[in-house]
Amino acid sequence: xxxxxxxxxxxxxxxxxxxxxxxxxxxxxxxxxxxxxxxxxxxxxxxxxxxxxxxxxxxxxxxxxxxxxxxxxxxxxxxxxxxxxxxxxxxxxxxxxxxxxxxxxxxxxxxxxxxxxxxxxxxxxxxxxxxxxxxxxxxxxxxxxxxxxxxxxxxxxxxxxxxxxxxxxxxxxxxxxxxxxxxxxxxxxxxxxxxxxxxxxxxxxxxxxxxxxxxxxxxxxxxxxxxxxxxxxxxxxxxxxxxxxxxxxxxxxxxxxxxxxxxxxxxxxxxxxxxxxxxxxxxxxxxxxxxxxxxxxxxxxxxxxxxxxxxxxxxxxxxxxxxxxxxxxxxxxxxxxxxxxxxxxxxxxxxxxxxxxxxxxxxxxxxxxxxxxxxxxxxxxxxxxxxxxxxxxxxxxxxxxxxxxxxxxxxxxxxxxxxxxxxxxxxxxxxxxxxxxxxxxxxxxxxxxxxxxxxxxxxxxxxxxxxxxxxxxxxxxxxxxxxxxxxxxxxxxxxxxxxxxxxxxxxxxxx
Numbered sequence: 001x002x003x004x005x006x007x008x009x010x011x012x013x014x015x016x017x018x019x020x021x022x023x024x025x026x027x028x029x030x031x032x033x034x035x036x037x038x039x040x041x042x043x044x045x046x047x048x049x050x051x052x053x054x055x056x057x058x059x060x061x062x063x064x065x066x067x068x069x070x071x072x073x074x075x076x077x078x079x080x081x082x083x084x085x086x087x088x089x090x091x092x093x094x095x096x097x098x099x100x101x102x103x104x105x106x107x108x109x110x111x112x113x114x115x116x117x118x119x120x121x122x123x124x125x126x127x128x129x130x131x132x133x134x135x136x137x138x139x140x141x142x143x144x145x146x147x148x149x150x151x152x153x154x155x156x157x158x159x160x161x162x163x164x165x166x167x168x169x170x171x172x173x174x175x176x177x178x179x180x181x182x183x184x185x186x187x188x189x190x191x192x193x194x195x196x197x198x199x200x201x202x203x204x205x206x207x208x209x210x211x212x213x214x215x216x217x218x219x220x221x222x223x224x225x226x227x228x229x230x231x232x233x234x235x236x237x238x239x240x241x242x243x244x245x246x247x248x249x250x251x252x253x254x255x256x257x258x259x260x261x262x263x264x265x266x267x268x269x270x271x272x273x274x275x276x277x278x279x280x281x282x283x284x285x286x287x288x289x290x291x292x293x294x295x296x297x298x299x300x301x302x303x304x305x306x307x308x309x310x311x312x313x314x315x316x317x318x319x320x321x322x323x324x325x326x327x328x329x330x331x332x333x334x335x336x337x338x339x340x341x342x343x344x345x346x347x348x349x350x351x352x353x354x355x356x357x358x359x360x361x362x363x364x365x366x367x368x369x370x371x372x373x374x375x376x377x378x379x380x381x382x383x384x385x386x387x388x389x390x391x392x393x394x395x396x397x398x399x400x401x402x403x404x405x406x407x408x409x410x411x412x413x414x415x416x417x418x419x420x421x422x423x424x425x426x427x428x429x430x431x432x433x434x435x436x437x438x439x440x441x442x443x444x445x446x447x448x449x450x451x452x453x454x455x456x457x458x459x460x461x462x463x464x465x466x467x468x469x470x471x472x473x474x475x476x477x478x479x480x481x482x483x484x485x486x487x488x489x490x491x492x493x494x495x496x497x498x499x500x501x502x503x504x505x506x507x508x509x510x511x
Contacts, residue, residue, distance in 0.1 A: 007079055016169035017159045019090075019142075019191030020182035023083055026076075027177040032148045039148065039207050042066065043111040046477055063210070065476055067486040068105040077103050080144075080179065084213060088141040092189030094215040097138055100128070104140060104212040110198070112155060112206040118198035120160065125185025126212060140212035143184045147174040152204030159196045169194070174206060181213070233294040233311075236262040251281050251290070258287035258318070261294055261311035276322050284332035288324050291315045292354050293345035312353045315342065319362055326362040330370075339371025347376035347392065350385035359395045366397035373403035381427065382412040384420040399430050406438035414444040414460065415451045421459055435466045441474035449480035449496055452489040461499045467507065470500045 014020035027035070042064045084102065088094040096102050104126070110118075128138040145157065156171040157180060172180055183191035198206075232239045232248045239260040242248045250256055254274035257266035266287075270276070276287050291314035318324045331340040343364045346354035355376070358364045367375055377397045380388040393399060402408045410432050413423045428434070437443045445464060448456040457480070460469075472479050478486065481496035 007082060009079075009083065011083060014159070014170050014172060014180075014182065016161075017182055017194050019085070020159070020170070020180070020194070022172060023080070023179040023181070024175075025177045026079055026179045027146065027148075029176060032176045035146070035209065036148050036207050039109040039111055039209065042109055063108045063110045066107050066109060068107055070101040070105045073101060073103050073105060077101065084181070085142065088139075088187060088215040089183070089190030092141070092187060092215075094139070094141075094187075094217050097214040097216045099216055100138055100214060102214050103144065104214055106211065108210045110206070110208045110210065112198065112201045114201055114203060114205065116206075117200040120163075120195055120197040122163075122193050122195055123184035125187060136217050138214050138216055139185070139187060140214050141183060141185055141187060141190050142181055142213035144211050144213055145180040146209045146211075147176060147178045147180065148207040148209065149205075150174055150176045152201055152206050154200050154202035155204075155206040156199045157196060158199045159194045161195075163195045171199075174208065184212075233259050233261070233290075236260050236265060252279075254279050255281055255285075255287050255290060258311070258314050259290040259294055261291070261314055263311075263313050263317060266314060266317065270322065276318055276324055280332075283337065286324070286329050286331075288315065288318050288326060288329050288342050289331055289340070289345050291318060292326075292342035292351065292358070293349050312351075312357060315354055315357060315362075326358050326364050327368075337370075339369070340374075341368050341370070343368050343376045344370055344374070344379055347385070347388055348379035348383055350380065350383065350388045352388055352391050355388060355391055356395070366392050366395040367401060369401075369403075372405065373401075375401045375403070377401065378403065378407075378409055378412045381409045381423060382416050384413075384416055384423050386423060386426055389426070399427070399432060402436075405440070406436070408433060408436050410434045410436065410444050411438065411442075411447050414453065414456050415447040416453070416456075417451065421455050424456065424459055434460070434463065435469075437466070437468045439474075441468065441472070443469045445469045445480045445496075446473055446478075446483060449483040449492065450487055452484060452487050452492055454489075454492055454495075457484075457492065457496060457499075461496075467503075470503045 009026055010024040012022045012024065014022065046064055080103070084096055086096055106126075123143045125140045127136050127140075129136055150173075156173055158171045159169045159182075161167045161169045182194060182196075184193050186193055232242050236257070239248070239256060243250045251259060253272075254266065254269045254276065257263075257269055266274075280286055281290075291311040294311040294314070319326065326342045329342065331337050341364065342362070343355065343358045343366075346358060359366050366377070369375055375397065377389060377392050377399060378401070380392060389397075389399075399409055410424075410427055413420070413427055416423070424434075434444055443464070443466070445457065445460045446469070448460060470479065472482075479496075479500060481493045481500055484490075484496055485493035
């Protein structure tokens with residue numbers, strides 16, 4: 001992209017959508033033409049894969065994600081910077097990112113053919129955390145759409161007044177070179193997240209690229225450490241301290257007592273009218289789910305001794321005294337966690353005492369599926385709780401279970417942040433299928449590469465035999481080496497690229 005001296009662009013506010021605006025003619029027509037070619041090339045490659053697999057192209061699913069080198073975005077960021085919001089929202093003082101590119105290098109290219117559309121939806125905010133479970137360092141609060149062409153009919157970006165009505169709040173007609181900026185996500189103090197769609201293209205074709213505007217939280221909150229959430233669940237005094245320091249948020253009466261194992265405090269809240277059957281946190285978790293996942297943490301001088309057990313006394317009280325039914329009490333409304341039960345959370349955190357109680361006395365099946373079919377065994381594998389896996393098998397769990405995405409326990413082990421080879425060997429001893437490929441064309445090697453799990457990648461490369469493990473996945477068309485590069489581990493990407501080349505050489509010699 002050529003450097004331009006003129007950084008003066010006309011701004012048009014989008015009436016009816018607070019915080020939304022259009023910057024006119026940011027990209028030149030020649031730049032738009034080059035980007036159109038790039039978008040078409042990406043989509044032609046995907047279309048070829050779909051054709052080979054005899055799969056139809058869905059009219060509402062037509063974007064391809066691409067991770068770019070931030071250096072490539074330098075010129076467009078220079079053009080946009082003077083016009084971008086300086087803070088995440090009218091009451092959210094998180095500043096536009098400076099420690100990382102304020103335009104996310106994760107781009108999504110869209111190619112709408114005639115009759116194509118995108119369903120009405122909300123755009124979601126992404127977050128970047130410190131370490132595995134650390135504090136939020138950066139988050140997105142605006143969607144950025146680069147319109148690459150015009151001259152087609154239909155294809156407006158249409159905003160609605162709310163989700164429950166079809167009343168149109170505003171319509172933006174794409175014009176080549178224009179940039180549409182509008183709020184997204186649900187961070188406190190930001191503009192409302194507008195419900196919107198890409199309206200049907202009635203004639204011609206529409207091309208655009210979408211990314212996100214990134215803000216920094218580095219000066220917003222006291223520093224978190226990965227153990228904060230665990231410590232908050234250990235005892236009432238520690239929870240109170242962490243809430244006062246702003247390091248964790250209070251869940252409110254009743255839920256906090258379930259979370260930290262304060263049985264006496266919980267009984268006091270119940271006597272004051274707290275209802276365990278209706279109380280939920282903002283992610284749809286009940287007191288039973290918090291108690292099942294809670295962990296005892298005991299401190300002794302310079303060491304922390306972690307007892308692998310949940311708040312069993314709280315779980316028993318909620319079920320036996322207050323009548324909660326673990327079979328029916330499941331998490332709701334949070335993507336990825338929908339349908340998780342107390343047994344899922346106990347298994348995930350390795351709380352064998354709670355796991356056994358919920359199956360033996362709570363009426364839960366060891367194979368209880370979450371909304372997407374994920375089982376407690378999957379989560380125990382993912383968090384490397386081998387003793388919990390063994391207990392679940394004794395209680396009747398099926399180690400061969402597969403979720404709705406086609407993922408089995410081997411894939412959960414491969415994407416574990418710990419990358420535990422001992423768990424892989426354990427699953428191999430159970431005769432589980434490491435060669436399985438899920439519905440997105442991904443296998444264990446793809447999963448391990450995404451998480452930059454070196455040891456797991458080496459272990460798998462010595463054993464996998466199916467070509468699909470070294471081929472591009474279906475949705476993003478990425479081979480394992482590319483996934484490692486996208487995740488930021490260039491050395492692993494080089495290693496995996498060599499393994500891919502070696503595999504195909506062996507295949508050629510064997511042909």
